[in-house]
Amino acid sequence: MGCDVRVSGLLRRNLQPTLTYWSVFFSFGLCIAFLGPTLLDLRCQTHSSLPQISWVFFAQQLCLLLGSALGGVFKRTLAQSLWALFTSSLAISLVFAAIPFCRDVKVLASVMALAGLAMGCIDTVANMQLVRIYQKDSAVFLQVLHFFVGFGALLSPLIADPFLSEANCLPTNSTDNTTSGSHLLHTSRLLGHPHAAAQPWVNQTLPGLPSQNGAGTRVSYAFWIMALINLPVPMAVLFLLSKERLLTCLPQRRPLLLSADELALETQPPEKEDTASLPPKFHTGHEDLFSCCQRKNFKGAPSSFFAIHITAALVLFMTDGLTGAYSAFVYSYAVEKPLSVGHKVAGYLPSLFWGFITLGRLVSIPISSRVKPATMVFVNVVGVVVTFLVLLVFSYNVAFLFVGTASLGLFLSSTFPSMLAYTEDILQYKGCATTVLVTGAGIGEMVLQMLVGSIFQARGSYSFLVCGVIFGCLAFTFYILLLFFHRMHPGLSSVPPQDKSLGMETLECYQR
Numbered sequence: 422m423g424c425d426v427r428v429s430g431l432l433r434r435n436l437q438p439t440l441t442y443w444s445v446f447f448s449f450g451l452c453i454a455f456l457g458p459t460l461l462d463l464r465c466q467t468h469s470s471l472p473q474i475s476w477v478f479f480a481q482q483l484c485l486l487l488g489s490a491l492g493g494v495f496k497r498t499l500a501q502s503l504w505a506l507f508t509s510s511l512a513i514s515l516v517f518a519a520i521p522f523c524r525d526v527k528v529l530a531s532v533m534a535l536a537g538l539a540m541g542c543i544d545t546v547a548n549m550q551l552v553r554i555y556q557k558d559s560a561v562f563l564q565v566l567h568f569f570v571g572f573g574a575l576l577s578p579l580i581a582d583p584f585l586s587e588a589n590c591l592p593t594n595s596t597d598n599t600t601s602g603s604h605l606l607h608t609s610r611l612l613g614h615p616h617a618a619a620q621p622w623v624n625q626t627l628p629g630l631p632s633q634n635g636a637g638t639r640v641s642y643a644f645w646i647m648a649l650i651n652l653p654v655p656m657a658v659l660f661l662l663s664k665e666r667l668l669t670c671l672p673q674r675r676p677l678l679l680s681a682d683e684l685a686l687e688t689q690p691p692e693k694e695d696t697a698s699l700p701p702k703f704h705t706g707h708e709d710l711f712s713c714c715q716r717k718n719f720k721g722a723p724s725s726f727f728a729i730h731i732t733a734a735l736v737l738f739m740t741d742g743l744t745g746a747y748s749a750f751v752y753s754y755a756v757e758k759p760l761s762v763g764h765k766v767a768g769y770l771p772s773l774f775w776g777f778i779t780l781g782r783l784v785s786i787p788i789s790s791r792v793k794p795a796t797m798v799f800v801n802v803v804g805v806v807v808t809f810l811v812l813l814v815f816s817y818n819v820a821f822l823f824v825g826t827a828s829l830g831l832f833l834s835s836t837f838p839s840m841l842a843y844t845e846d847i848l849q850y851k852g853c854a855t856t857v858l859v860t861g862a863g864i865g866e867m868v869l870q871m872l873v874g875s876i877f878q879a880r881g882s883y884s885f886l887v888c889g890v891i892f893g894c895l896a897f898t899f900y901i902l903l904l905f906f907h908r909m910h911p912g913l914s915s916v917p918p919q920d921k922s923l924g925m926e927t928l929e930c931y932q933r
Contacts, residue, residue, distance in 0.1 A: 435554050439562065441661045442547040443569045448510045448654045449543050450573020451647055452536050457749045457771045458578045462586050462640040469526040475874050478749060480530040481537040482867030488541020489859045495546055500667045502546050503658055509539035511655040517648035521641030541863060549855045552845060563838035564785045571779030571834060578772040581643040585768060725910040730854065732903040733844040734861025739896035740836045741862035742869030743805065743889060747829060748774055749870055750877055750885060757882040759817050770826055777827040781834025794843035797835055802897045804832035809889035816886060837862060847907050
């Protein structure tokens with residue numbers, strides 16, 4: 422009971438910063454999920470082939486990785502962190518507004534690279550700030566943070582769906598090979614254009630598609646709506662900057678007086694490491710990626726210290742990579758043989774996937790206060806492997822595809838925040854877990870999307886599920902290794918004697 426009261430007191434004193442960090446992850450979610458369902462329309466708009474438009478995914482994920490690695494640079498002061506979040510969330514609105522004007526795939530890739538940088542910065546800074554505010558109690562708040570990712574990712578496909586085109590298209594200057602031509606021929610037949618077989622695919626445009634100059638596409642309205650929906654987020658960050666007196670040269674505001682109950686909580690030992698109403702002091706253990714790599718940070722560290730960082734990052738490399746790849750290609754998988762699902766019906770799959778990710782993160786909020794993060798990660802990883810195996814066995818059944826998509830969303834939903842809380846707990850908040858895990862997840866999303874896309878095009882739709890099984894099994898293997906290295910790690914035995922009882926008391930409250 423005392424733990425719940427203490428956490429409630431922490432939330433009350435940090436309510437506005439917490440709500441602001443949650444809201445910027447809504448921007449992150451909006452930007453991460455719209456490419457999958459709008460892929461065909463963006464191909465039409467830029468007159469590009471599938472391999473060409475795949476570079477847009479690559480550009481976004483590569484710059485998301487760079488933004489995640491560089492995000493720690495803004496950790497030095499609260500002002501730097503908030504200005505970074507303001508700039509990043511505003512950039513996302515500008516990206517949405519600019520996408521309809523990108524008529525060349527290279528320009529679109531450049532714009533999405535900017536979005537990736539903004540997303541990476543948000544990912545690192547917001548996670549790091551919440552971990553620093555709540556420390557051992559951060560698991561619940563990280564679940565809420567990533568719920569907002571799912572909420573934004575659910576909303577963007579739903580906004581785009583009414584404006585999506587009904588047909589596929591091919592650029593007029595296409596030089597695709599026979600395989601690509603047969604794929605498009607099959608798509609045309611699915612759409613009810615049987616006479617397309619009698620015409621060469623070069624210089625051909627399917628009925629109902631925009632003309633050469635891209636006029637007639639309606640998906641532009643979806644992007645402009647998302648730009649407007651996102652605008653309150655940078656305004657919220659700006660308001661927090663104003664409240665913290667960081668917009669002017671005025672001195673920092675004095676902390677508010679605490680109530681008697683909060684003052685009593687403040688004097689309890691577990692609260693010594695928690696901050697009051699002032700911005701939290703940055704822990705020296707949390708560094709940007711480049712600072713983490715300095716030799717002075719590794720002096721005296723046991724081998725298990727490095728192994729925990731690496732194996733935890735590899736788990737998220739696989740799980741976050743699977744999330745990105747499945748969201749990007751489940752639509753393409755569904756419209757291909759043997760399922761041959763209609764375009765409109767297949768368009769609901771990304772929304773279903775992100776909808777259940779959102780639901781899973783919402784359900785995980787109360788669960789994470791009673792279940793250890795290690796247990797949650799184990800259940801999630803096993804569930805991912807089992808779901809992909811079921812989808813592989815029943816690969817000809819459309820109903821199982823929809824059920825499996827929902828199941829994957831649930832199991833993948835809480836993996837990242839649970840793994841982050843678990844790893845930070847193992848390392849006693851003295852490592853670089855936040856930066857390393859965010860970076861590993863970003864690399865996974867970039868690499869696995871490109872890898873799955875290449876295998877999908879070369880080996881056919883069945884390989885999409887095979888890749889899922891393989892990557893899921895690898896995630897499970899790395900997680901077992903992480904548990905092994907956890908047992909090897911000195912843990913609380915390395916904490917100074919004067920801090921050991923404090924750490925044990927807080928840990929017991931956290932694991933209750």
